[in-house]
Structure formats: structure tokens, C-alpha cells
Amino acid sequence: MKNKDMQNVLTESRNKLKIVFDSLQEEIVSINKTYHIVSANRAFQKNVGLSFGEIVGKSCFSNKSVLSSGCCKETEASLAKHVQKVFASGLPQNYLDIAKDKDGQTKYRRFSCLPIIDDDGKVFELVIVARDITERMQQSKKIKFLNKKLQDTVNQVQAKNEELKNTLETLKTTQAQILHSEKMASVGQLAAGVAHEINNPIGFVSSNLRTLSDYQNDINKLLEHYRQLIANLKGAAKDLPFYIGEKIDQIATLEKTIDIDFILDDVMNLVGESKDGTERIKKIVLDLKDFAHPGEDKIYAADINKGIESTLNVVWNEIKYKAVVTKDYRDLPLVECYPQQLNQVFANLLVNAAHAIEKQGEINIATRALDGKVEIKISDTGAGIPKENLSKIFDPFFTTKEVGKGTGLGLNISYKIIEGHNGTIDVESTVGKGTTFTIRIPISRVVV
Numbered sequence: 001m002k003n004k005d006m007q008n009v010l011t012e013s014r015n016k017l018k019i020v021f022d023s024l025q026e027e028i029v030s031i032n033k034t035y036h037i038v039s040a041n042r043a044f045q046k047n048v049g050l051s052f053g054e055i056v057g058k059s060c061f062s063n064k065s066v067l068s069s070g071c072c073k074e075t076e077a078s079l080a081k082h083v084q085k086v087f088a089s090g091l092p093q094n095y096l097d098i099a100k101d102k103d104g105q106t107k108y109r110r111f112s113c114l115p116i117i118d119d120d121g122k123v124f125e126l127v128i129v130a131r132d133i134t135e136r137m138q139q140s141k142k143i144k145f146l147n148k149k150l151q152d153t154v155n156q157v158q159a160k161n162e163e164l165k166n167t168l169e170t171l172k173t174t175q176a177q178i179l180h181s182e183k184m185a186s187v188g189q190l191a192a193g194v195a196h197e198i199n200n201p202i203g204f205v206s207s208n209l210r211t212l213s214d215y216q217n218d219i220n221k222l223l224e225h226y227r228q229l230i231a232n233l234k235g236a237a238k239d240l241p242f243y244i245g246e247k248i249d250q251i252a253t254l255e256k257t258i259d260i261d262f263i264l265d266d267v268m269n270l271v272g273e274s275k276d277g278t279e280r281i282k283k284i285v286l287d288l289k290d291f292a293h294p295g296e297d298k299i300y301a302a303d304i305n306k307g308i309e310s311t312l313n314v315v316w317n318e319i320k321y322k323a324v325v326t327k328d329y330r331d332l333p334l335v336e337c338y339p340q341q342l343n344q345v346f347a348n349l350l351v352n353a354a355h356a357i358e359k360q361g362e363i364n365i366a367t368r369a370l371d372g373k374v375e376i377k378i379s380d381t382g383a384g385i386p387k388e389n390l391s392k393i394f395d396p397f398f399t400t401k402e403v404g405k406g407t408g409l410g411l412n413i414s415y416k417i418i419e420g421h422n423g424t425i426d427v428e429s430t431v432g433k434g435t436t437f438t439i440r441i442p443i444s445r446v447v448v
């Protein structure tokens, strides 16, 4: 190609390049080492408000800087710093410029300062490409803001959900506890009612048994006389009419047939046993009454030893085949408490102790007064509680018992009752050895 042709091609190519640069939104300006503008595209011209002719050859970073008309002072200073760096290092510099425009609006511009390197590897010119990304930044800020708002809403919904879940759980627990307490109250009422109803008939049965025993003593005395008379008559049988002798023989035969000696002996045994039975029933009635404390939902100065004893008798059926019960009751002052509630606690601990014993074991009950408190220890030689369960046993619904045998509320309610008495309930347990529950309640107190 001839020189002239070559020049034409180059001119054409440069013109095309200029058209491309001019059509870009990015502002493009190239400057030489003396910081004078060599070239600038249309976007740059528009931004600084000057024509190409007015721009080319002008100084960039001087008092009469061309940039000053398009940039604020801070942007210009920062740009100058980066331009210097490119000339010094030969490496491109990119940075985000945040500045206020003349209307006070925040502008975001991404600047790229790119070195133009000659054949010797030296930087002889530099191109600055500036892109206004304010809109994009604002949008992404908006999106970020909306995202945050959305996340806040999601968090709030999640928190509300959690709150609802907790409320539902609390409601369920409270409902179960109320049901349990109502059940206990009805059991108490039932026990009190049964005790009351049994009291009357057992009263007259035992009074009748006493009368029966007196009558029998009288009959025995009378029979003794009859027998003496018959023995005397037998001696004088030949002087008596025949039919009397016959009657005496009939009586002797009947006495033998019915074994009158055994009957006389056994009647007194039976009456005695029945009297024992009624005494036991009377005691059970008393225990039931003590256990139930009908209508006592107020504070009462109660004998804790007596409460434990009566409770033990009420739950005796659960215990008697499993454990020997040893007791160490010390003298206790009367304790201001809700006796019926405390009896519920004792009943639950005693039944739990019996359930923990697989075949045969021991339950020990010990009470003592200590530092203004009454201490009750209920120990068993049962299976014990594994360490990982110790922190859970007072939780509502925690049970290791099979379905239908335990609801897992006993200890939870016991804990609440003791807490309501300003007392404490503690547990110590060794797997394979047994468990001890220790309750301490103040002797004198004001309840909730």
C-alpha cells in the first residue's frame, strides 16, 4: 500500500473510532504527561459544557482546569492523585468517586485511568473513562433497602410465629396442669365424700360389733349354765321322764354335729377380727380425710408427719408389693401450708419411688426441722435417674413411663406446689443405686 493510501485508511479508521467513542455514554478523555487534554469524546464535552476545540490542549489540573466545570473540587483532586499514580506506576487505576453535584445530589462515578504505553514501555498518555453509575447505585440501594425491609418483615413474622408457638405450648401445658389439678381436686373431693359416706355405716357396724360381742359373752354365760344343767340332769336321768333323756341326747348330738365348742370360740374370733377390720376402715377413712382435706384451699397449720403418714396409707397399694418402707420422723413444728397440695407432692414422690423399683426395694422417709424449715427426704433404692434426664424431670410431660402409666406432670406440679410454698425441691440420683428427693419448706410463711 502506498503511503497516501495508508494515511487514508488510518484517517478513516480514526474517524470511525471517534464515532464509536462519541456514541458512548461513558466520558472519555485522554491526557498527556503534562496533564493537557489530547482528546475527549462527546459525553465528556457535554459534561464540561465545552466544545472539542475548547477542550483540546487545555490543562486538566490547574487553576483553570477544564475538569472543574464537570467535577467538584474533591473529585478533581482524587482524579489527579490517581492520574499521577498511573503515570508513576504504569498500572491502571480504578476507583469509585462519590461526590455531590452542584444541586447537592450524591453522584456515583466509576473512574478508570488507563495508561497508553509506547514501544519502549513508557506511559506517554493516559485515558480516563468515567461512567455515571448514580442510577444503578440508587437502584441497588433501593433494592437493598427493600430487601432489608422484606427481611425485617420475614424476621417479624418468624418472631411472631415463634411467640405463637410458645404461647400455644404454654397454653397446652397450663391446660394439662389445670386438668391435672382439677383431677386431683376431684380425687380429693371424691375421697372426702367416700370417707364421709363410709363413716356412718362403719360407725354403726363397729358399735353393733361391740354389742354383738357383749351379747355373745352373755350367751356364752347362759350356755355355760344350760350345759351345767344338762350335765346335772344327765346324772339324774333315770329319775326323769323318758322324753327328757331323749332331748338331752338330741342336744348332745346337735352340739357334736355343729361343733358348738368351735363355734363359741370362733364367734369371738370373728367378732374380734371384724372389730379389727372396722378399726382399719376407720383409719383409712381418717387417712382419706387427712389426705383430701376437703375444702381446704387456704393456709393451714399442719402436721407434716401426719400428712405423710396419711398419704402413705392412701398410696399403700402401689407400694406394698414393691418396697419395705422405713421411716425416720423427727418432731416437727406445725407448718403453715396448703396440706392437701403437699400431700399431692408426697403421693407423687412415693408413687414415683415405687415405680422406680423393679422388683423389691426400700423406700425411706425422713423428716426433720432445720433452720426455720422442715426438711422431707424421700429416698428409694430404685433404678435411679440417668444424668441426661436429671435436668428434665421437672419439665411438663417428661416421662420415661409407658403410655398410659405416666403423664409426666407429677414432678412439674410438685415443683410448682413447693415453689408456691416458697420452698425448694432437689434431687440426687445414682443410676442402679437409687434416688433421693429433698423438700425444704419454711415453717412460717406467707404463700403467694
Ligand SMILES: Nc1ncnc2c1ncn2[C@@H]1O[C@H](COP(=O)(O)OP(=O)(O)OP(=O)(O)O)[C@@H](O)[C@H]1O
Residues within 6 Å of the ligand: 348, 352, 353, 356, 380, 382, 383, 384, 385, 393, 394, 398, 399, 400, 401, 405, 406, 407, 408, 409, 410, 411, 412, 435
Ligand atoms: N424416684 C425416681 N426414680 C427414678 N426415676 C424417677 C423418679 N422420680 C421421677 N423419675 C423420673 O422422672 C420422670 C417424671 O416424673 P413425673 O412424676 O413428673 O411423671 P411420671 O411419674 O412419669 O408421670 P405422672 O404424671 O403420672 O406422675 C419419670 O417418668 C421418671 O423417669
Ligand SMILES: [Mg+2]
Residues within 6 Å of the ligand: 348, 351, 352, 406, 410, 411
Ligand atoms: Mg409421677
